[in-house]
Amino acid sequence: MLLSIKTKLKLTAEQKTVMSKHAGIARFTYNWGLATWKSLYQDGYKPNKYLLKKFFNNSVKTELEWIKEKGICQKITQYAFDQLGAAFDRFFKGLGGYPKFKKKGVNDSFTIDASGKPIPVGGLRVKLPTIGWVKTYEGLPHATTTKLTISRIADDWYIAFAHEVECEPTQKSQEAVGVDLGIKELATLSTGIVFPNPKAYKKSIQKLKRLSKSLARKTKGSNNRHKSKIKLAKHHNRVSNIRKDSLHKVTNYLCKNHAVMVIEDLNVSGMMQNHKLAQSIADCGFYEFKRQLEYKCKKFGSKLVVADRWYASSKTCSNCGCKKESLLLSERVYSCGHCGHVMDRDLNAAINLSRLAKA
Template identity: 85%
Template structure:
């Protein structure tokens, strides 16, 4: 999975650099032009990308992501696309050459990668593509599928919401949602892990281990916040 993420990052950065160079020369590039040139002239010379254990569709999705980033920039919905760095927001998207991918349970067979176990059970369904990302040395799988739901009955027609600091939200019906205060409750451990990381020798394996511990704790705090807001 690290190799797949590396190829996706290389493709994205190559496309961004080539896009910038073509634009400076007076051309109007797009993802289709870059994808065609990359597949015909660049990819054929890179043996490490054409390895049989690598899904060849990850380069296609990397160009799609680059094109989407430029679309958001031109529409004023986001900043200018930036180059990706190793170890930061590593991710890639794969498919099974158009075939449906079965999902379900605590095991899933990824195209070209093979069987992997999941910490949580997945719904039994099929999907056409999978997005895999790494956060704090943990890998996450994401996919879209349809779910049929029935609308719940309304107890009241209108509800007022008051957002606060002490309480996350207070409803006009009297229901309150407490503020988890994730950062405040974990600040001491974050400080301790940050000091431990600063004391480690740069480039050492112990520094890498300390970095992963700190990143995992930051991710835990972030997950508590996201869960509460959701």
């Protein structure tokens, strides 16, 4: 199976300048393609990425000497058009909005390859096509890849690539487990194990507000504003990393130790309509939790079962099977009026979900 990896690069000042040049060319190519696409469409034509790529290489690129500067990989323009074509494909399928122009310093990235040849990676150094050797902070697995994507996050550069790995089925300690996701506790298992929610954004919101206010007070275009912007971006990145770290730890534990996992098909977009809980729900990362389970189940030889969205796991008694007509969100302890069974609400739901594995 294909597994992607992303890690931080350890660059010199000169290498950071080279990366910024590559990102600038990719951004210019993407914006040129988008502007030309809109112009051609308004004139009654039906453009596509292949037509734009051919015209750009034959007529536009030959007149721009700064794109052909020494040390610049020429493959980045090709992938910029591929990204534009993918953006329009998502728009036509109704999966995203109309593509927007890219801004300098916002989601800077570019993709390079070695003209179809495999690129070896591994250890603490990687030889990038045309650019040369760059260092990483952590060791990379020894493998080969066809292309590399380099992006900038909070003024730091990261490298990402996909490589082929073999599935590693692990010995399971539990046959089946139900997983109930929540806001107070990130995940409650039917075995009684509870994983707390780190609440990374909520714990950092005061500092984020202070940094945002400091940024707003700086003069636009000044060096102090740029420094303040980087400081705010670094803290946002730290919050994101804390959330991802907790999700990876929980999903790794589940997939390595359980043969079958049952989770709910949560309507996250619908839950976000509740403005009183939207911030807390977004801080949990429910969609990312499900996405990680899906590919880690393939890697570790587990099976994922997604319960029906309308399955009343919280309202049903795990002891007698009697279903309540209503259950308030504030009721954290489930009390059955039929058999008198009393249990934690989340644990009761997790036990009901675990029984779907046998069904």
